[in-house]
Amino acid sequence: MGKTHQPERAGVKEIARRANVSIGTVDRVIHNRTGVSEKTRILIQSIIKELDYQPNIMAQRLASKKNLRFTILIPGVSAETEFWKAPLIGIEKAEQELKPYGIHIEKYFFDQNDRKSFVGLTKKILKDGSDGVLLAPSFIGESAEFVTACQVAKIPYVLINSDLPEVDSLSYIGPDLFNSGYLSAHLAGYAIKEGKVLVVNISKDLDNDHHLLRKETGFNTYFKDKGISIKVVRADIRQTDDVFITQQLSAVFAAHPDIQGIFVTNSRVSAVARYLQQAEITDKLLIGFDFLKDNIEQLKKGTIDFLICQKPQEQGYKGIMALYQHLILNEVIEKVHFMPIDIITRENYAVYGN
Amino acid sequence: MGKTHQPERAGVKEIARRANVSIGTVDRVIHNRTGVSEKTRILIQSIIKELDYQPNIMAQRLASKKNLRFTILIPGVSAETEFWKAPLIGIEKAEQELKPYGIHIEKYFFDQNDRKSFVGLTKKILKDGSDGVLLAPSFIGESAEFVTACQVAKIPYVLINSDLPEVDSLSYIGPDLFNSGYLSAHLAGYAIKEGKVLVVNISKDLDNDHHLLRKETGFNTYFKDKGISIKVVRADIRQTDDVFITQQLSAVFAAHPDIQGIFVTNSRVSAVARYLQQAEITDKLLIGFDFLKDNIEQLKKGTIDFLICQKPQEQGYKGIMALYQHLILNEVIEKVHFMPIDIITRENYAVYGN
DNA sequence: TATATTTCCGTGTACGCACACGAAAGCGTA
DNA sequence: TACGCTTTCGTGTGCGTACACGGAAATATA
Numbered sequence: 155m156g157k158t159h160q161p162e163r164a165g166v167k168e169i170a171r172r173a174n175v176s177i178g179t180v181d182r183v184i185h186n187r188t189g190v191s192e193k194t195r196i197l198i199q200s201i202i203k204e205l206d207y208q209p210n211i212m213a214q215r216l217a218s219k220k221n222l223r224f225t226i227l228i229p230g231v232s233a234e235t236e237f238w239k240a241p242l243i244g245i246e247k248a249e250q251e252l253k254p255y256g257i258h259i260e261k262y263f264f265d266q267n268d269r270k271s272f273v274g275l276t277k278k279i280l281k282d283g284s285d286g287v288l289l290a291p292s293f294i295g296e297s298a299e300f301v302t303a304c305q306v307a308k309i310p311y312v313l314i315n316s317d318l319p320e321v322d323s324l325s326y327i328g329p330d331l332f333n334s335g336y337l338s339a340h341l342a343g344y345a346i347k348e349g350k351v352l353v354v355n356i357s358k359d360l361d362n363d364h365h366l367l368r369k370e371t372g373f374n375t376y377f378k379d380k381g382i383s384i385k386v387v388r389a390d391i392r393q394t395d396d397v398f399i400t401q402q403l404s405a406v407f408a409a410h411p412d413i414q415g416i417f418v419t420n421s422r423v424s425a426v427a428r429y430l431q432q433a434e435i436t437d438k439l440l441i442g443f444d445f446l447k448d449n450i451e452q453l454k455k456g457t458i459d460f461l462i463c464q465k466p467q468e469q470g471y472k473g474i475m476a477l478y479q480h481l482i483l484n485e486v487i488e489k490v491h492f493m494p495i496d497i498i499t500r501e502n503y504a505v506y507g508n
Numbered sequence: 509m510g511k512t513h514q515p516e517r518a519g520v521k522e523i524a525r526r527a528n529v530s531i532g533t534v535d536r537v538i539h540n541r542t543g544v545s546e547k548t549r550i551l552i553q554s555i556i557k558e559l560d561y562q563p564n565i566m567a568q569r570l571a572s573k574k575n576l577r578f579t580i581l582i583p584g585v586s587a588e589t590e591f592w593k594a595p596l597i598g599i600e601k602a603e604q605e606l607k608p609y610g611i612h613i614e615k616y617f618f619d620q621n622d623r624k625s626f627v628g629l630t631k632k633i634l635k636d637g638s639d640g641v642l643l644a645p646s647f648i649g650e651s652a653e654f655v656t657a658c659q660v661a662k663i664p665y666v667l668i669n670s671d672l673p674e675v676d677s678l679s680y681i682g683p684d685l686f687n688s689g690y691l692s693a694h695l696a697g698y699a700i701k702e703g704k705v706l707v708v709n710i711s712k713d714l715d716n717d718h719h720l721l722r723k724e725t726g727f728n729t730y731f732k733d734k735g736i737s738i739k740v741v742r743a744d745i746r747q748t749d750d751v752f753i754t755q756q757l758s759a760v761f762a763a764h765p766d767i768q769g770i771f772v773t774n775s776r777v778s779a780v781a782r783y784l785q786q787a788e789i790t791d792k793l794l795i796g797f798d799f800l801k802d803n804i805e806q807l808k809k810g811t812i813d814f815l816i817c818q819k820p821q822e823q824g825y826k827g828i829m830a831l832y833q834h835l836i837l838n839e840v841i842e843k844v845h846f847m848p849i850d851i852i853t854r855e856n857y858a859v860y861g862n
Numbered sequence: 863t864a865t866a867t868t869t870c871c872g873t874g875t876a877c878g879c880a881c882a883c884g885a886a887a888g889c890g891t892a
Numbered sequence: 893t894a895c896g897c898t899t900t901c902g903t904g905t906g907c908g909t910a911c912a913c914g915g916a917a918a919t920a921t922a
Contacts, residue, residue, distance in 0.1 A: 165908055176872045181910065189870060211608055212570040213908035216877050220910095254565055330859060337855035344699040344793075344813075439698075459698075495856035501691035502849035505684060519878055530902040535880065545900060567878035570907050574880095 164205045172205075173198050184209070221256040224477055225284040227275055228314070228470075229292060230263030234394065236446050237421055237466060238290075241314060244470030245288070252478055259474065260284070267358070269293050276300040280307065286477035287311040288470075291318045294362075310480055312473045315466075316365065323489075325476045329464040330492040331365055335372025335419070337495055338441045341460055342415050343382060345439045349414040351377075351384050352406060356391045356399065356422040366419040369443075373417055387413065399425045400432070407435070415439030424448035427457040450503055461498040467507065469493060518559045526559075527552050538563070565837075575610040578831055579638040581629055582668070582824075583646060584617030588748065590800050591775055591820060592644075595668060598824030599642070606832055613828065614638070621712070623647050630654040634661065640831035641665040642824075645672045648716075664834055666827045669820075670719065677843075679830045683818040684846040685719055689726025689773070691849055692795045695814055696769050697736060699793045703768040705731075705738050706760060710745045710753065710776040720773040723797075727771055741767065753779045754786070761789070769793030778802035781811040804857055815852040821861065823847060 166184070170177040175194060182190045183198040190198075201207075231239045242261075249259045262279065264272040272293050279287065280303050287304055289311055291297030301321050304311045310324045317326045342351055353373060355366045370388075377384055387410050391402045403426065407413060415438055418426050423442020427449075430438060441460045442449065452458040472491065479485040498506055520538070524531040529548060536544045537552040544552075555561075580599055583592045596615075603613045616633065618626040626647050633641065634657050641658055643665055645651030655675050658665045664678045671680045696705055707727060709720045724742075731738055741764050745756045757780065761767060769792055772780050777796020781803075784792060795814045796803065806812040826845065833839040852860055 167908075177909085178873075178911085179871055182871085185910080187911095191870060194870085210570070210908050212566045213877090214910080216564070216566045216570060216879095216907090217909040217911085219877075333855050333859075337853060340853060340855060341698075344695075492859045492862055494850075494859045494862050496848075497851040497853075497856075499691060499694060499851075501687050501694055502851075505687075505846045505848045508846055508848050521878080531879085532881085532903075533901055536901085539880080541881095543900060548900085564878050567907090568880080570877095570909095571879040571881085573907075 163210075164207055165210060166207075169198060169201050169205065169207060172201050215255055219256070221258060222285040222481060223258050223260060223283075224286045224288065224474060225260045225262065225279050225282075226288040226470075226474075227262045227264065227272075227279065228288070228290040229266045235266055237444055240445070240466035241290075241470030241473075244467035244472075245474055247467070248471045248474035248478075252474070255478070255482065257478060257482075264292075266292055269296060272296055276303075280304075283307075284309055286324075286481055288473045288477065289313055290315050292316065294318065310477065312476050314469045314473045317490075324480055325473075325487045325489055325491060327469050327472050327476065327491045328493060330495060331368035332372040332375075334443075334462050334464065334495050335369035335374075335417075336376045337372075337497070338369075338417050338460070338462055339373045339376030341441060341497070342417060342439060343376070343380065343384070345459075346384060346414040349384070349412040350387050350410055352387045352389060352410070352413045352416045354389045354391065354403075354416060354418045354426060356394060356418065356420065356425065358392060358394060360390055360392055363420075369419045373419075394422060394425070396425055396428060400429050403429050404433070407433075413438065416441070418442035420444070421446050421449065423458055423461070424452050427452035427455075431455075431457055445498060445503070445506060453498065453500055453503060456500065459499070461503075463496045463498050463506070464493040465496065465507075517564075518561055519564065520561075523552060523555050523559065523561060526555050569609055573610070575612065576639040576835060577612050577614060577637075578640045578642065578828060579614045579616065579633050579636075580642040580824075580828075581616045581618065581626075581633065582642070582644040583620045589620055591798055594799070594820035595644075595824030595827075598821035598826075599828055600824075601821075602825045602828035602832075606828070609832070609836065611832060611836075618646075620646055623650060626650055630657075634658075637661075638663055640678075640835055642827045642831065643667055644669050646670070648672065648718075664831065666830050668823045668827045671844075678834055679827075679841045679843055679845060681823050681827050681830065681845045682847060684849060685722035686726040686729075688797075688816050688818065688849050689723035689728075689771075690730045691726075691851070692723075692771050692814070692816055693727045693730030695795060695851070696771060696793060697730070697734065697738070699813075700738055700768040703738070703766040704741050704764055706741045706743060706764070706767045706770045708743045708745065708757075708770060708772045708780060710748060710772065710774065710779065712746060712748060714744055714746055717774075723773045727773075738768075748776065748779070750779055750782060754783050757783050758787070761787075767792065770795070772796035774798070775800050775803065777812055777815070778806050781806035781809075785809075785811055799852060799857070799860060807852065807854055807857060810854065813853070815857075817850045817852050817860070818847040819850065819861075 166177045166180045170180045179190055179194060180198055183195050226245055228241060229235050229238045262275045264275050273296050287309055289297065291313055297318055298321065301311055305322060313323045313326045315328045317328065353370055357363045357366060374386055377386060389402060389406045391399055416426060421444035427440060440458045442458060443462050445461060445463045449458060449461055453461055476487050480487050520531045520534045524534045533544055533548060534552055537549050582595060583589050585593045616629045618629055627650050641663055643651065645667055651672055652675065655665055659676060667677045667680045669682045671682065707724055711717045711720060728740055731740060743756060743760045745753055770780060775798035781794060794812045796812060797816050799815060799817045803812060803815055807815055830841050834841050
């Protein structure tokens with residue numbers, strides 16, 4: 155049992171035999187190198203096509219000592235940017251898988267509050283060279299410049315988490331922001347039949363955070379589309395510490411006592427949850443983003459009702475894999491890859507990501 | 509760029525050098541074959557551990573011509589059992605990936621309404637032999653017998669979609685039924701604040717469908733846990749044609765005009781949706797299971813509000829991969845692998861499975 | 863015609879491992 | 893001592909491919 159013979163895929167040897175040449179010549183054709191007459195080249199190519207020859211990945215990787223260097227440039231992980239822990243884990247998973255294929259990953263982390271740190275690293279990457287880049291283009295202008303330089307240097311690059319308009323990236327892998335907001339509104343619509351809904355944006359650099367805006371637009375559009383009479387109140391909070399947030403929210407709730415639910419447009423939802431808890435406000439629907447430790451804590455307690463999550467780990471994983479598939483396997487990569495929009499509740503968070 | 513040398517993982521050669529033996533001897537130790545003195549065996553093993561030696565998968569697979577035959581036994585796909593299309597796709601994806609590693613999959617499909625077809629196929633599998641089995645144990649008794657026989661024949665097996673109590677499977681990969689019901693109740697609880705909720709079981713073989721019961725239990729438990737005063741009405745429908753379903757539901761709605769929402773415990777939710785549509789009943793919350801074509805149609809229309817889905821494709825994929833990891837990579841497989849519980853709505857179905 | 867240059871192609875080795883084969887050493891027996 | 897058997901281990905070959913090297917033939921140059 156279990157000794158059946160493989161369906162005898164033909165290899166270079168067989169091709170060489172049929173073409174009456176040596177395997178060396180076949181090899182030259184396969185890697186379209188020079189040194190083969192046009193006649194034999196065409197002959198061999200036709201045989202390759204006829205036999206539907208596919209190289210043995212094993213032997214190929216074994217024999218070639220070609221190593222590739224991928225480079226990633228994403229925000230560093232801090233309390234402020236815990237989100238980026240997940241993509242990094244995905245990247246490291248891909249790294250593990252691809253290590254035996256001779257692929258190495260150089261990791262650079264920039265400070266999301268410091269454009270210069272970003273630019274400095276892009277310069278370094280261009281100087282050192284790279285075979286493929288994975289980029290989180292937080293700073294739009296600077297990122298555009300960088301990818302243009304990559305283009306010139308013929309380095310393929312993949313964007314994750316945010317897209318860059320009108321650039322020729324190998325692929326964009328990230329969230330569908332609009333729909334995640336739209337979906338949140340749909341969920342809110344089930345629980346809230348009257349009164350108001352509060353949309354909360356919490357960010358130090360609010361004006362540059364197109365993420366939040368897209369989600370908010372999606373959220374508002376739902377109510378517009380459905381002709382629902384719920385009023386949407388908005389609160390922009392430009393500091394991320396609990397004290398400031400508490401202060402701002404108190405004011406909003408004082409002004410709008412009939413708020414029935416809250417939609418936080420990013421992962422800072424746990425701060426809002428803490429406010430509600432401390433202010434002993436219960437029975438308010440609370441929806442926010444991202445599978446972070448604090449958020450899950452509040453989800454378990456029931457303070458947060460729904461977390462919308464877009465598989466941040468897979469963003470990193472798939473980003474690296476896209477480079478691999480393009481550069482090693484010569485596969486065609488889809489230009490835009492939206493991540494699924496996952497709804498996390500108390501009941502399913504434990505199996506999320508299984 | 510891109511020609512850096514691999515971090516020089518040590519191979520058999522290096523181990524042999526350090527142990528002052530030939531690679532042949534090292535090889536014997538690695539595959540714990542006979543023909544090595546106890547002394548050198550221990551020496552070599554210690555060096556292996558010290559160097560954290562990991563064989564080069566490429567070279568390993570290349571040099572060994574060992575082929576494996578996996579066998580799957582799952583329900584055939586029909587209009588009645590469209591669900592099983594997805595696991596099969598996952599299995600075929602795994603098959604594609606593993607083909608270059610010399611793994612072949614023999615596929616057997618039984619009729620879910622015919623115990624004999626199942627038993628017949630199990631006999632055939634045992635007669636033909638196999639290196640690993642993937643089983644959907646729809647018929648509990650017969651499946652238990654089969655896996656016992658596998659045990660005796662030392663064939664590892666993986667169960668998908670339903671578990672079998674007290675058997676020594678390599679792994680169970682499938683849904684967490686109870687929590688999917690519990691989650692559904694939670695969702696229903698948002699929209700329904702008074703009146704009744706209807707639980708609908710639709711199955712020809714209802715008494716043997718432990719799936720439905722588990723989900724229903726989860727559903728009921730939620731309301732019990734939360735002390736919610738919503739009353740749960742139950743309808744068991746033992747025929748699957750639309751006419752019969754319509755008839756039964758009409759009776760239920762006549763008896764309970766204050767039903768606010770419906771929970772269908774399996775994928776037949778689209779039939780209920782069609783009933784609601786035809787009876788022009790709107791504004792009833794409708795929750796059901798599975799990413800099937802008909803269900804998605806109704807989801808798009810808004811008749812169905814939520815579909816609970818447990819990545820059926822991945823169940824097949826991961827099942828095969830578990831066999832591979834166990835037999836080829838000698839990895840340890842987790843005994844129970846619950847699939848994530850996904851919530852599908854109009855907004856996110858399009859990106860589901862990305 | 864002899865020699866240099868180019869074009870084309872075959873040979874050999876290496877990649878890391880599996881495994882068959884046979885050599886050498888140790889042991890006992892006649 | 894001679895012989896055979898067992899235990900222990902080294903050598904060699906092959907898996908399918910990549911690539912360096914060098915040889916032969918074709919062409920150009922003197």
